[in-house]
Amino acid sequence: MSDKPAEATVQAWARLMKAQHRALGSVEGALKAAGLPPLAWYDVLLETERAGKDGLRPFELERAMLLAQYNLSRLVDRIEAAGYVERRPCVDDGRGHLIAITDAGRTIRRRMWPVYARAIEAAVGQRLSGKQAATLGELLGHLIDEPS
Amino acid sequence: MSDKPAEATVQAWARLMKAQHRALGSVEGALKAAGLPPLAWYDVLLETERAGKDGLRPFELERAMLLAQYNLSRLVDRIEAAGYVERRPCVDDGRGHLIAITDAGRTIRRRMWPVYARAIEAAVGQRLSGKQAATLGELLGHLIDEPS
DNA sequence: TCCATTTAGATGCGATTGCATGGAGTTGCC
DNA sequence: GGCAACTCCATGCAATCGCATCTAAATGGA
Numbered sequence: 001m002s003d004k005p006a007e008a009t010v011q012a013w014a015r016l017m018k019a020q021h022r023a024l025g026s027v028e029g030a031l032k033a034a035g036l037p038p039l040a041w042y043d044v045l046l047e048t049e050r051a052g053k054d055g056l057r058p059f060e061l062e063r064a065m066l067l068a069q070y071n072l073s074r075l076v077d078r079i080e081a082a083g084y085v086e087r088r089p090c091v092d093d094g095r096g097h098l099i100a101i102t103d104a105g106r107t108i109r110r111r112m113w114p115v116y117a118r119a120i121e122a123a124v125g126q127r128l129s130g131k132q133a134a135t136l137g138e139l140l141g142h143l144i145d146e147p148s
Numbered sequence: 149m150s151d152k153p154a155e156a157t158v159q160a161w162a163r164l165m166k167a168q169h170r171a172l173g174s175v176e177g178a179l180k181a182a183g184l185p186p187l188a189w190y191d192v193l194l195e196t197e198r199a200g201k202d203g204l205r206p207f208e209l210e211r212a213m214l215l216a217q218y219n220l221s222r223l224v225d226r227i228e229a230a231g232y233v234e235r236r237p238c239v240d241d242g243r244g245h246l247i248a249i250t251d252a253g254r255t256i257r258r259r260m261w262p263v264y265a266r267a268i269e270a271a272v273g274q275r276l277s278g279k280q281a282a283t284l285g286e287l288l289g290h291l292i293d294e295p296s
Numbered sequence: 297t298c299c300a301t302t303t304a305g306a307t308g309c310g311a312t313t314g315c316a317t318g319g320a321g322t323t324g325c326c
Numbered sequence: 327g328g329c330a331a332c333t334c335c336a337t338g339c340a341a342t343c344g345c346a347t348c349t350a351a352a353t354g355g356a
Contacts, residue, residue, distance in 0.1 A: 005265055008281040009273040013171070015288035016272070020168035021214050023161070023291060059334065066169050071313065073336055078312095095321045095334045117153055124164070125157040127290045133156040136287045140163035142275045143171060207304065219343065221306055226342095243304045243351045 016143075023123040030119035036112050040065075041079055045109040048085055048101040055088065055100030084108055164291075171271040178267035184260050188213075189227055193257040196233055196249040203236065203248030232256055 084105030087097045232253030235245045
């Protein structure tokens with residue numbers, strides 16, 4: 001078990017950082033250029049929409065997305081201020097609440113998707129064949145799971 | 149040329165975001181845990197060290213790293229305040245200056261490397277075979293280059 | 297030479313992030 | 327029931343980011 005990463009490992013690392021930076025930048029840019037909210041809002045809206053009528057608890061969102069708790073709390077503040085979600089008291093647990101998407105939220109999410117999709121296509125789809133994309137997804141999958 | 153990204157494309161996108169977030173987080177965490185400066189400092193120190201005795205211009209650094217100009221300017225402020233680089237007037241061009249690494253900078257960079265390397269190894273190396281890492285690097289390479 | 301344009305870099309300022317902490321409610325154990 | 331430990335979420339504060347703008351210096355003509 002060596003400490004010295006192989007050359008290929010270091011290159012993969014460096015390109016992972018760079019490719020993500022580039023891809024994220026272009027997607028955020030596309031959303032901004034279209035006068036739409038940032039990507040993080042999309043994720044919240046999508047999760048809350050999937051969660052259905054009752055919405056979901058912040059801590060569930062926190063796990064679904066990759067966000068620190070304090071960070072999520074304020075992100076929800078902003079989205080709520082924009083009227084796209086609402087916080088409702090939670091009957092089961094007096095500490096928390098439920099975050100539910102509003103009609104305006106559903107609308108904006110649907111407006112965001114085409115822009116988002118086009119940007120993903122430009123950043124990834126047009127640069128890789130279907131097979132390559134599948135391979136990339138599979139390899140990246142190995143970097144995601146738990147093992148400390 | 150479709151707008152609708154294929155399933156594999158979307159998955160690759162999502163995992164790219166997630167894998168990078170995870171990998172970056174664990175590297176930053178390792179550095180912080182070791183009481184060392186953040187990753188961005190490493191990159192600056194490495195580039196300035198590579199640049200040799202005279203150092204390099206901020207705009208060169210800006211291109212080598214993936215950083216906005218205003219952002220780099222203040223990053224260098226901080227690293228300079230810590231004593232790891234110094235700004236020297238530039239004879240060729242009165243607008244700019246040269247950023248050169250100091251001895252303290254070289255020292256701290258050398259102290260950072262083992263921690264950084266171990267973290268890369270844990271985040272990437274131990275999860276992928278050499279061949280997989282090479283393939284990942286190659287695929288990510290396609291996402292990096294220019295084409296608008 | 298003189299002036300408009302461009303380039304290098306810094307900076308004011310509002311928005312976002314990270315960290316540490318706080319308050320409120322719940323749970324487990326006696 | 328009573329209390330310590332824990333979970334859920336918010337928030338004060340400092341650091342950092344992003345944007346727009348500013349100054350100074352170089353450049354390119356006419």
